[in-house]
Amino acid sequence: MPYVHIQVTRENVSAAQKAELIAGATELLVRVLNKDPATTFVVIEEVDTDNWGVGGIPVTQLRQIQQT
Amino acid sequence: MPYVHIQVTRENVSAAQKAELIAGATELLVRVLNKDPATTFVVIEEVDTDNWGVGGIPVTQLRQIQQT
Amino acid sequence: MPYVHIQVTRENVSAAQKAELIAGATELLVRVLNKDPATTFVVIEEVDTDNWGVGGIPVTQLRQIQQT
Amino acid sequence: MPYVHIQVTRENVSAAQKAELIAGATELLVRVLNKDPATTFVVIEEVDTDNWGVGGIPVTQLRQIQQT
Amino acid sequence: MPYVHIQVTRENVSAAQKAELIAGATELLVRVLNKDPATTFVVIEEVDTDNWGVGGIPVTQLRQIQQT
Amino acid sequence: MPYVHIQVTRENVSAAQKAELIAGATELLVRVLNKDPATTFVVIEEVDTDNWGVGGIPVTQLRQIQQT
Numbered sequence: 244m245p246y247v248h249i250q251v252t253r254e255n256v257s258a259a260q261k262a263e264l265i266a267g268a269t270e271l272l273v274r275v276l277n278k279d280p281a282t283t284f285v286v287i288e289e290v291d292t293d294n295w296g297v298g299g300i301p302v303t304q305l306r307q308i309q310q311t
Numbered sequence: 312m313p314y315v316h317i318q319v320t321r322e323n324v325s326a327a328q329k330a331e332l333i334a335g336a337t338e339l340l341v342r343v344l345n346k347d348p349a350t351t352f353v354v355i356e357e358v359d360t361d362n363w364g365v366g367g368i369p370v371t372q373l374r375q376i377q378q379t
Numbered sequence: 380m381p382y383v384h385i386q387v388t389r390e391n392v393s394a395a396q397k398a399e400l401i402a403g404a405t406e407l408l409v410r411v412l413n414k415d416p417a418t419t420f421v422v423i424e425e426v427d428t429d430n431w432g433v434g435g436i437p438v439t440q441l442r443q444i445q446q447t
Numbered sequence: 448m449p450y451v452h453i454q455v456t457r458e459n460v461s462a463a464q465k466a467e468l469i470a471g472a473t474e475l476l477v478r479v480l481n482k483d484p485a486t487t488f489v490v491i492e493e494v495d496t497d498n499w500g501v502g503g504i505p506v507t508q509l510r511q512i513q514q515t
Numbered sequence: 516m517p518y519v520h521i522q523v524t525r526e527n528v529s530a531a532q533k534a535e536l537i538a539g540a541t542e543l544l545v546r547v548l549n550k551d552p553a554t555t556f557v558v559i560e561e562v563d564t565d566n567w568g569v570g571g572i573p574v575t576q577l578r579q580i581q582q583t
Numbered sequence: 584m585p586y587v588h589i590q591v592t593r594e595n596v597s598a599a600q601k602a603e604l605i606a607g608a609t610e611l612l613v614r615v616l617n618k619d620p621a622t623t624f625v626v627i628e629e630v631d632t633d634n635w636g637v638g639g640i641p642v643t644q645l646r647q648i649q650q651t
Binding site: 478486 | 519520521523524528532535536539543544546547548554567569574
């Protein structure tokens with residue numbers, strides 16, 4: 244029955260990495276709470292860096308600061 | 312006042328089907344809880360099949376298994 | 380595979396009404412998108428009226444205005 | 448620690464407006480609850496007007512009605 | 516039409532502070548995107564400190580560390 | 584920057600299990616996407632079994648069926 248929603252910035256997450264996140268999150272719910280994988284949902288949402296703010300600024304600007 | 316968030320996989324949901332989901336969900340809240348349609352939000356989110364996991368694998372792989 | 384999240388204010392929604400919302404939302408996804416009920420989640424979240432704002436004020440205050 | 452999720456219809460929100468929403472939401476949490484900006488997330492989600500319903504119809508249709 | 520979801524830890528947020536968050540978030544959407552307050556939802560969700568993790572540990576433990 | 588939201592039914596999840604879910608989910612994002620634990624949020628939401636539906640019925644009823 245668990246529903247796991249993973250939000251990350253849209254920064255080239257590959258299909259293989261998504262599959263790994265899905266497998267890992269499902270395994271975690273099975274291991275810790277003995278949940279049934281067949282009814283465990285994992286939904287990954289990728290968010291543009293303009294659309295994600297931390298410290299009051301968009302991640303787009305944050306990345307530019309980090310690269311200078 | 313209700314807010315209804317419907318997440319489905321991105322598998323060719325047509326504009327007409329979306330309108331039907333919006334009408335149906337709103338009607339449900341009006342019928343069961345006597346809510347005001349004018350302040351009832353329905354938000355449909357379509358998720359790539361790489362990004363939705365069930366049974367520990369992405370729906371993309373699940374669909375491939377289902378087709379073999 | 381659908382996940383339906385219904386947020387309403389915490390104003391005495393009965394167990395029977397919740398069951399009706401669950402049945403109705405599931406039936407809607409089956410009818411419109413031919414989804415499998417066995418892997419259709421409906422999650423109802425009740426929110427205190429102090430915690431829900433519309434028109435810039437909490438619903439608690441809105442209800443008081445509506446009753447005067 | 449706060450997480451602020453802002454959903455709006457996808458109707459040409461500019462990068463500058465997104466930055467303003469991020470700054471404003473962060474400032475609000477700092478001012479009212481004395482939260483640390485460095486661990487305050489603001490996530491903006493833009494939703495197609497076909498995918499957002501109010502009053503039982505998609506915003507796409509609502510906009511057409513508003514323009515006639 | 517905006518929907519703003521604010522998640523914070525359950526650490527004695529007063530009704531007055533919630534009203535201030537609701538007013539501030541609504542004003543922000545009106546000012547930046549010219550949205551209608553009457554159809555702007557703000558939902559505040561308070562999360563137990565056992566249920567919120569940052570840095571891999573629950574906030575409950577984090578607060579204990581911060582107090583030593 | 585990741586935000587992980589884990590929804591499970593409210594069925595006696597202990598503080599230790601919550602801490603394990605938080606540690607496990609954080610470790611997963613660090614391992615797969617090399618994210619910074621200090622800015623990785625994990626939020627666990629427990630949902631009453633009356634409020635969670637699968638197969639068109641509340642989990643409360645499902646558990647009763649499973650026990651007969």
